[in-house]
Amino acid sequence: MKLLFAYSFRNMLARRLTTVLTAGGMALVVFAFAAIVMLAEGIETTLVDSGSYANVVIIRKSANSEVQSGVGRREAAIVESQPEIAFGADGLPLVAKEMVVLINLRKRGSNSTSNVTIRGVSEASLTLRPQVRMLAGRMPRSGSAEIIVGRSIAERFQNAGLNETLTFARSTWTVVGIFDAGRTGFSSEIWGDANQFQQAFRRPAYSSVILRLQDPEGFAALKTRIESDPRLSLEAKREVAYYREQSEVMAKFLRILGTSLSIIFSIGAVVGAMITMYAAVANRTSEIGTLRAVGFQRSAILTAFLVESLLLGLAGGAGGLLLASGLQFFSVSTTNFQTFAELAFQFQLSPAIVLEGILFALLMGLAGGLLPAFRAARMNIVEALRAA
Amino acid sequence: MLFKLLIRNAFRHKLRAVLTVFGMAVAILAFGMLRTLVDAWYVGVSAAAANRLVVRNAISLTFFLPIAYAEKIKAVDGVAAVSHMTWFGGIYIDRKNFFANFAVEARTFPDLYPEYTLTEAEREAFVKDRKGCVVGRGLAERFGWGIGDTVTLQGTIFAGNWTFVVRGIYQGRDPNTDENQFFFHWDHLNERLAARYPRRANYVGIFLILIDDPDSAPIVAGRVDVLFKNSLAETLTETERAFQLGFVAMSEAILMAIRLVSLIIIAIIMAVVANTMIMSVRERMNEFAVLKTLGFGSGRLAGLILGEACVICAAGGALGIAATYPLLRLLSGYIGNIFPVLDVSPLTLKLAVAAVAAVAIVGAAFPIRRVISVKIVDALGRVA
Numbered sequence: 001m002k003l004l005f006a007y008s009f010r011n012m013l014a015r016r017l018t019t020v021l022t023a024g025g026m027a028l029v030v031f032a033f034a035a036i037v038m039l040a041e042g043i044e045t046t047l048v049d050s051g052s053y054a055n056v057v058i059i060r061k062s063a064n065s066e067v068q069s070g071v072g073r074r075e076a077a078i079v080e081s082q083p084e085i086a087f088g089a090d091g092l093p094l095v096a097k098e099m100v101v102l103i104n105l106r107k108r109g110s111n112s113t114s115n116v117t118i119r120g121v122s123e124a125s126l127t128l129r130p131q132v133r134m135l136a137g138r139m140p141r142s143g144s145a146e147i148i149v150g151r152s153i154a155e156r157f158q159n160a161g162l163n164e165t166l167t168f169a170r171s172t173w174t175v176v177g178i179f180d181a182g183r184t185g186f187s188s189e190i191w192g193d194a195n196q197f198q199q200a201f202r203r204p205a206y207s208s209v210i211l212r213l214q215d216p217e218g219f220a221a222l223k224t225r226i227e228s229d230p231r232l233s234l235e236a237k238r239e240v241a242y243y244r245e246q247s248e249v250m251a252k253f254l255r256i257l258g259t260s261l262s263i264i265f266s267i268g269a270v271v272g273a274m275i276t277m278y279a280a281v282a283n284r285t286s287e288i289g290t291l292r293a294v295g296f297q298r299s300a301i302l303t304a305f306l307v308e309s310l311l312l313g314l315a316g317g318a319g320g321l322l323l324a325s326g327l328q329f330f331s332v333s334t335t336n337f338q339t340f341a342e343l344a345f346q347f348q349l350s351p352a353i354v355l356e357g358i359l360f361a362l363l364m365g366l367a368g369g370l371l372p373a374f375r376a377a378r379m380n381i382v383e384a385l386r387a388a
Numbered sequence: 389m390l391f392k393l394l395i396r397n398a399f400r401h402k403l404r405a406v407l408t409v410f411g412m413a414v415a416i417l418a419f420g421m422l423r424t425l426v427d428a429w430y431v432g433v434s435a436a437a438a439n440r441l442v443v444r445n446a447i448s449l450t451f452f453l454p455i456a457y458a459e460k461i462k463a464v465d466g467v468a469a470v471s472h473m474t475w476f477g478g479i480y481i482d483r484k485n486f487f488a489n490f491a492v493e494a495r496t497f498p499d500l501y502p503e504y505t506l507t508e509a510e511r512e513a514f515v516k517d518r519k520g521c522v523v524g525r526g527l528a529e530r531f532g533w534g535i536g537d538t539v540t541l542q543g544t545i546f547a548g549n550w551t552f553v554v555r556g557i558y559q560g561r562d563p564n565t566d567e568n569q570f571f572f573h574w575d576h577l578n579e580r581l582a583a584r585y586p587r588r589a590n591y592v593g594i595f596l597i598l599i600d601d602p603d604s605a606p607i608v609a610g611r612v613d614v615l616f617k618n619s620l621a622e623t624l625t626e627t628e629r630a631f632q633l634g635f636v637a638m639s640e641a642i643l644m645a646i647r648l649v650s651l652i653i654i655a656i657i658m659a660v661v662a663n664t665m666i667m668s669v670r671e672r673m674n675e676f677a678v679l680k681t682l683g684f685g686s687g688r689l690a691g692l693i694l695g696e697a698c699v700i701c702a703a704g705g706a707l708g709i710a711a712t713y714p715l716l717r718l719l720s721g722y723i724g725n726i727f728p729v730l731d732v733s734p735l736t737l738k739l740a741v742a743a744v745a746a747v748a749i750v751g752a753a754f755p756i757r758r759v760i761s762v763k764i765v766d767a768l769g770r771v772a
Contacts, residue, residue, distance in 0.1 A: 017754070018663055025659040032652045036645065061547060067450055068477070068545050102448045104624075112637040115448055169447055170622070201447070202620065204587075233547065257646075264418045265653050271411035272660035275404050279667050335638035340450070342638075 008308035026316025034324035036258030038347040047247035050184040051239035066100040094212035120194030137177030147192040148177035152344035169200035273368025289384030305373035313365020412704020415657035422650035428727035432632035438602040443595040446622040452591035471496035474593035478541030489570035510556030520555035524567035661751030669755035677767035697752035705744035
């Protein structure tokens with residue numbers, strides 16, 4: 001068996017250009033597959049990491065996102081008084097009434113506009129989002145027209161750098177700080193004082209109430225109480241679930257696109273592998289005859305050729321994934337269909353994608369090698385020997 | 389004579405030639421489909437009329453404009469007609485049934501959008517019924533709606549259940565008109581808002597302006613924006629085309645990814661064709677050596693190989709392009725609600741042909757180099 005394995009491997013080396021071209025074709029398929037699925041994975045991780053399990057988002061019933069939602073001041077006050085809310089180190093409840101709107105800003109470079117999420121925050125907002133760290137500058141003073149921007153926004157949008165000023169909602173806002181929230185959606189947001197924003201945008205209501213639970217398992221009780229309160233038309237969601245919903249449409253769209261494309265593309269690569277393997281069988285007819293004559297079984301011949309095409313697939317898969325892993329250094333930004341807002345994220349390679357990529361490549365090798373391997377195994381010894 | 393030789397050579401190894409042609413056909417098919425998908429994204433842009441302007445809140449589309457602006461805009465020099473529409477974002481039964489639904493001004497809307505053709509009776513019935521709605525033909529077919537049927541949408545931006553009666557089914561005047569939209573009375577929306585959330589009443593999403601002279605678009609747009617400068621809701625007026633392009637630009641990164649991926653399939657098939665040509669030439673090295681001995685120059689030999697590659701690629705390419713049309717028709721049955729218009733553009737065709745040529749040239753280049761550089765003695769002594 002070991003001999004056969006070496007035989008297959010040496011055969012691949014013998015016609016190097018053919019091997020490289022065939023494996024290269026499969027590598028490109030795996031690359032295309034991985035690239036698109038990595039985009040989907042990137043969006044998902046970015047949004048899922050934005051949420052914490054112990055946090056709850058409360059928005060208006062049937063609103064898809066914070067932007068669409070509206071929570072009146074009276075409603076917010078009722079939510080604030082719920083007993084499940086945890087207390088911070090300062091003894092105050094960990095609950096933030098936030099206001100989220102979208103504004104158009106121009107991108108650096110391309111000058112095209114995009115919707116950016118503006119979040120009016122309150123005292124507890126920062127404690128509720130431990131992912132957020134200040135990179136430069138300071139926090140905005142409450143009651144002033146000062147804002148802090150996420151790192152992706154500072155990098156990508158005009159006039160959003162430190163100490164620069166942005167003009168929107170009939171006011172001029174000074175960027176006094178830049179914050180980093182790692183790979184979360186908050187890195188693509190602008191934060192300022194909720195009360196200031198309410199005045200500037202003339203919206204006397206909040207968009208959402210975010211709170212931390214004392215006991216993460218107290219969620220069910222809180223949800224039932226809020227949703228059955230006749231004074232409220234609100235809905236409570238765990239923050240993780242809320243953000244996962246926001247990534248659903250885009251991630252699903254990209255996954256379906258990636259999978260269906262790679263299946264179509266793989267037809268091309270499988271054809272390539274088939275051509276290579278048929279040629280490998282044809283060129284080695286007399287060798288096959290000899291092997292059979294010295295006592296190798298049909299099954300051994302079948303295995304040898306299958307191993308060869310699987311090796312081709314493996315080489316292609318590894319090459320494609322190697323290429324794709326380089327994408328991780330790039331970040332992309334696009335509008336999330338669901339929230340209508342700009343979101344920056346990175347290509348994200350996960351063990352599942354690596355596994356799927358390799359499996360996909362092996363499957364292509366198998367599909368390409370199966371028929372030729374059968375032809376090799378079915379050869380008549382005498383005729384095969386005569387073909388030389 | 390020469391052509392016959394090329395075909396004979398190309399199909400000497402039948403199975404391999406057929407496989408390569410098939411691979412090529414699939415690649416060109418995939419290329420054409422992807423390009424068409426990208427084009428479909430731009431359908432709003434290509435369907436935009438030159439004499440329509442869109443006025444929106446300068447902050448962003450999620451902010452509304454007071455209805456009172458309509459009268460002021462109407463008085464602006466160069467404006468022929470004004471209407472408005474508001475994105476409703478309602479869900480029909482399930483989120484999966486997504487389609488665009490708008491609250492519009494029933495009387496003026498048909499004047500601004502003559503491409504949505506309604507019969508006179510339908511138009512009148514819609515204007516008369518406050519709870520009426522007008523739906524596109526595609527949408528009506530998808531859900532089996534007929535005139536007089538009731539349709540309930542669940543509001544996402546405007547909470548509650550909203551029931552409408554289908555009063556008209558519009559048809560697209562042009563092939564690129566979107567027949568998957570849903571329009572109803574803004575008055576109906578506004579009444580309910582006024583009763584429940586008075587603060588949100590009397591606002592609209594965007595104003596639509598019909599202008600007399602398409603060339604005056606930038607001037608009229610400037611006049612409108614100046615009018616509302618420093619007001620509570622400043623406006624941003626642009627041509628419908630620019631407005632639609634803004635939407636496309638939002639998914640730039642994804643379009644770029646699809647464009648790049650459409651090149652990858654060409655690269656894949658290049659590798660396959662190059663492999664086929666290398667094998668084909670490798671097996672016939674003896675013949676090429678004989679030709680060389682007879683005095684055939686490098687150019688002739690290169691021509692023979694390139695010609696062979698062209699025969700295979702052209703056959704595959706033609707098959708692929710031919711298959712694109714029926715497949716798109718089949719596909720539009722499934723994704724017609726997201727991409728209402730799927731048509732192969734002339735540019736896509738040209739690019740597909742260019743891709744076929746590129747694959748043939750690159751595929752032939754490897755073996756040509758080998759044939760030209762090989763010594764006759766070596767080639768004659770070589771066993772494939």
